[in-house]
Amino acid sequence: MASEDKNKGLLAPFRVLDLTDELGFLCGKILGDLGADVIKIEKPGGDPARMIGPFYRDEPHVEKSLYWFGFNNNKRGITLNLESSRGQELFRRLATSAEFVIESYMPGYLDRLGLGYTTLNQINQRLILTSITPFGQTGPYSRFRASDIEVMAMSGCMSLTGDPDRPPLRVSFPQSYQWTGSYAAVGTLTAHLYRQRSGIGQQVDVAAQACLLWAFSHAHTFWDLNRHLEKRAGAYMTGRSITGARMRVFWPCKDGYLNFIIYGGEAGRKTNQALVEWMDSKGGAPESLKRKDWKSFNIAEVTQEEIDRMEEPITRFFEGVTKREFFENVIRREMLGYPVATVEEISSDPQLKARDFWQELAHPELKASLPYPGGFAKFSQAPCKIWRRAPLIGEHNEEVYGGELGFKKDELEKFKREGVI
Amino acid sequence: MHALEGIKVVEFAAYAAGPTVGKHLADHGATVVHLESRSRPDGFRTHYPPYKDNIYGLNRSGLFALCNNDKLDVTLNLKKAPRATELAKRIVAWSDVVIENFSPGTMKRLGLDYESLRKVKPDLIMLSSSNLGQTGPHANHPGFGSQLSSLAGFTNLIGYADGPPQMLYGPYIDYIAVAYGAVAILAALDHRDRTCNGQHIDLAQYESGLQFLTPLLLDYKVNGRVGVRNGNRDPAAAPHGAYPCKGEDSWCVMSIFSEAEWQTLCRVMENPAWTQEKRFATLEARKKHEDELDGRIGQWTVQFTARDLIDRLQDAGLRAGLVNTMRDLFSDPQLTHRTQWVELEHPEIGQMHYQRPPFLLTKTPPGPRNRDPLLGEHNEVFYKEMLSLPEKDYRELVEEGVID
Numbered sequence: 001m002a003s004e005d006k007n008k009g010l011l012a013p014f015r016v017l018d019l020t021d022e023l024g025f026l027c028g029k030i031l032g033d034l035g036a037d038v039i040k041i042e043k044p045g046g047d048p049a050r051m052i053g054p055f056y057r058d059e060p061h062v063e064k065s066l067y068w069f070g071f072n073n074n075k076r077g078i079t080l081n082l083e084s085s086r087g088q089e090l091f092r093r094l095a096t097s098a099e100f101v102i103e104s105y106m107p108g109y110l111d112r113l114g115l116g117y118t119t120l121n122q123i124n125q126r127l128i129l130t131s132i133t134p135f136g137q138t139g140p141y142s143r144f145r146a147s148d149i150e151v152m153a154m155s156g157c158m159s160l161t162g163d164p165d166r167p168p169l170r171v172s173f174p175q176s177y178q179w180t181g182s183y184a185a186v187g188t189l190t191a192h193l194y195r196q197r198s199g200i201g202q203q204v205d206v207a208a209q210a211c212l213l214w215a216f217s218h219a220h221t222f223w224d225l226n227r228h229l230e231k232r233a234g235a236y237m238t239g240r241s242i243t244g245a246r247m248r249v250f251w252p253c254k255d256g257y258l259n260f261i262i263y264g265g266e267a268g269r270k271t272n273q274a275l276v277e278w279m280d281s282k283g284g285a286p287e288s289l290k291r292k293d294w295k296s297f298n299i300a301e302v303t304q305e306e307i308d309r310m311e312e313p314i315t316r317f318f319e320g321v322t323k324r325e326f327f328e329n330v331i332r333r334e335m336l337g338y339p340v341a342t343v344e345e346i347s348s349d350p351q352l353k354a355r356d357f358w359q360e361l362a363h364p365e366l367k368a369s370l371p372y373p374g375g376f377a378k379f380s381q382a383p384c385k386i387w388r389r390a391p392l393i394g395e396h397n398e399e400v401y402g403g404e405l406g407f408k409k410d411e412l413e414k415f416k417r418e419g420v421i
Numbered sequence: 422m423h424a425l426e427g428i429k430v431v432e433f434a435a436y437a438a439g440p441t442v443g444k445h446l447a448d449h450g451a452t453v454v455h456l457e458s459r460s461r462p463d464g465f466r467t468h469y470p471p472y473k474d475n476i477y478g479l480n481r482s483g484l485f486a487l488c489n490n491d492k493l494d495v496t497l498n499l500k501k502a503p504r505a506t507e508l509a510k511r512i513v514a515w516s517d518v519v520i521e522n523f524s525p526g527t528m529k530r531l532g533l534d535y536e537s538l539r540k541v542k543p544d545l546i547m548l549s550s551s552n553l554g555q556t557g558p559h560a561n562h563p564g565f566g567s568q569l570s571s572l573a574g575f576t577n578l579i580g581y582a583d584g585p586p587q588m589l590y591g592p593y594i595d596y597i598a599v600a601y602g603a604v605a606i607l608a609a610l611d612h613r614d615r616t617c618n619g620q621h622i623d624l625a626q627y628e629s630g631l632q633f634l635t636p637l638l639l640d641y642k643v644n645g646r647v648g649v650r651n652g653n654r655d656p657a658a659a660p661h662g663a664y665p666c667k668g669e670d671s672w673c674v675m676s677i678f679s680e681a682e683w684q685t686l687c688r689v690m691e692n693p694a695w696t697q698e699k700r701f702a703t704l705e706a707r708k709k710h711e712d713e714l715d716g717r718i719g720q721w722t723v724q725f726t727a728r729d730l731i732d733r734l735q736d737a738g739l740r741a742g743l744v745n746t747m748r749d750l751f752s753d754p755q756l757t758h759r760t761q762w763v764e765l766e767h768p769e770i771g772q773m774h775y776q777r778p779p780f781l782l783t784k785t786p787p788g789p790r791n792r793d794p795l796l797g798e799h800n801e802v803f804y805k806e807m808l809s810l811p812e813k814d815y816r817e818l819v820e821e822g823v824i825d
Contacts, residue, residue, distance in 0.1 A: 354558055
């Protein structure tokens with residue numbers, strides 16, 4: 001199924017053994033997007049994450065999870081019972097010829113199986129072991145369990161999202177797993193570059209809680225510098241003016257919401273000016289906005305009163321605009337701002353079409369072909385894309401154990417009977 | 422020894438999306454030069470609070486500090502062509518990697534596009550990070566991550582079921598692109614070392630952001646379903662949400678997926694009568710009566726401090742956490758254990774907590790080691806010592822305002 005240009009991928013010579021659950025799926029996928037040979041290792045019967053929805057045609061089934069499809073493409077799949085001694089032996093053999101192992105077990109689990117970093121380092125000194133957990137390999141929370149919402153809470157993200165008088169919020173579609181997987185890939189490749197130059201492999205200790213600190217940018221620096229606590233502010237933006245003024249971000253329009261912010265700086269001034277011109281062309285710009293001297297407008301010192309006076313007529317103007325009209329105008333007038341898009345609108349976005357972002361991927365087992373988001377970037381001299389759909393349970397057992405490790409058919413049968421694969 | 426020692430990076434970059442990629446490389450020992458101009462400093466220095474003590478100043482920005490520790494800061498006014506262009510090329514010839522996040526087309530107008538730069542550095546790796554990509558009908562549209570997070574669908578997915586979209590605080594999507602940008606550079610460097618080939622990387626923050634939503638994009642394409650915000654609910658768990666605790670604006674979270682977890686929670690709550698009711702007997706039933714369930718859980722959680730509660734729930738093997746505030750992060754025991762914050766003295770800011778990477782390389786531990794630089798702080802050392810500009814040339818360039 002893999003096409004030939006996979007060999008031109010930046011990471012084509014390297015093999016990755018992927019033992020992660022959903023917390024780490026994206027790490028292996030990213031390495032796969034760059035051409036690495038990623039082998040997803042599942043327990044016999046399949047990874048429990050195969051039952052995470054949504055599902056193809058809404059049919060809950062281990063081979064129909066769109067969640068699985070999305071984050072495990074570009075991987076081959078084998079099954080292996082790591083808790084059996086035979087399984088451990090097979091894993092050690094696989095680790096001999098791999099450059100990377102990625103795992104997301106509770107700290108200490110692999111050690112108990114005799115597959116921890118110390119052992120793996122003895123087998124293969126160049127190996128990089130990336131260990132991904134909610135809180136890290138050591139420390140007071142290292143044995144805490146967490147799903148997405150706990151990571152979003154403990155990282156502080158939720159303290160910044162939601163209405164002040166209602167509970168803090170997470171994003172409705174889990175985000176922390178992808179943040180963690182992608183930053184794990186950065187750590188993995190940092191260690192890789194060092195290994196390539198020094199010959200020394202190492203363990204990379206990735207903590208989801210710490211990864212999510214980047215999701216809220218600099219909110220914590222307000223406390224650090226000025227003992228000012230940034231908190232959830234609903235549909236508003238805070239922290240842009242030293243007066244503490246809050247700016248509206250989401251404006252109801254005819255068919256949904258628009259994201260528009262009164263900014264400062266050169267780009268902000270241009271935007272404000274362009275908006276007033278647009279409003280004026282429709283007869284909706286009050287004198288107060290038309291007369292405003294945008295060149296001297298300083299967002300960092302603006303007061304709440306001034307913001308409120310500006311926002312009132314803008315609110316009325318946006319109520320009469322559709323998302324599409326807004327988008328067309330921000331593009332044409334080079335204004336800052338975007339409609340709050342749904343997945344439907346994203347799917348028909350002309351920019352993504354023009355850049356060939358979507359990539360059709362055949363799913364012969366479903367007799368279907370699904371359009372996936374394609375590569376995360378375009379490289380001038382190397383492909384970055386999806387080469388293969390996510391694996392079925394044990395799909396590559398024969399290929400890997402038979403073809404590559406050299407076990408004979410009857411040995412494979414025996415492994416199966418014994419529950420090793 | 423640091424993991425990326427010896428790698429030389431130059432940033433024609435400002436704000437978050439470019440410089441934070443450089444920060445991750447600098448944290449691991451790469452030599453990273455942040456180019457600015459006095460006529461146009463990094464926007465984080467000029468109009469994004471916080472400033473120390475709320476006093477505006479080019480060297481008082483918390484956000485600039487966060488994204489630029491361990492870098493050299495060098496000024497170069499690119500508008501002073503042709504000498505500035507020549508000097509820029511000389512800097513690129515010295516480097517391994519260029520990071521730029523100007524609007525698409527800007528580098529070309531400056532005579533510093535990839536094709537031009539390759540002539541002085543044939544195996545150059547150049548990351549061009551932009552809002553919507555270097556090509557396509559909307560390529561030239563200017564934008565910030567705070568708003569791109571809406572175009573890419575994220576803000577539509579946060580909020581109460583009955584309310585408007587919500588802000589994801591800052592330029593959320595920029596930092597997704599940061600991870601992808603760092604990945605791209607690191608993979609390209611290894612590839613260059615093996616093949617002698619450079620690489621131009623066209624990274625659209627929009628496209629890298631959408632990677633985080635793949636299952637929802639497939640759900641629309643396959644099932645026609647348009648994902649929307651739904652508070653803290655999760656289709657596969659109940660209870661699942663944030664619940665009040667003792668104290669002002671104090672919250673815990675928990676997520677109960679399996680039947681066994683529900684039974685454990687009931688035991689921890691000491692099996693109140695309502696948990697035995699049919700309405701709460703199965704996940705399906707609990708999902709149907711989730712408002713009431715959340716109310717009941719909240720009545721229980723509010724008797725405890727969040728700290729006490731998560732210890733109880735975690736001890737029982739359940740997934741639970743507390744909602745840390747921005748203040749709490751500096752005393753969080755786990756983050757403290759990982760030395761997540763590195764306190765360094767800055768001449769104008771004073772003590773500042775710089776951020777360590779979320780991934781720790783056990784044999785080559787990362788920084789931060791040095792505070793963020795003042796504007797133009799390293800002009801002399803960089804131009805004269807590292808780039809070997811003769812004193813006379815340096816003086817001339819300063820007089821002409823090329824180095825400003």
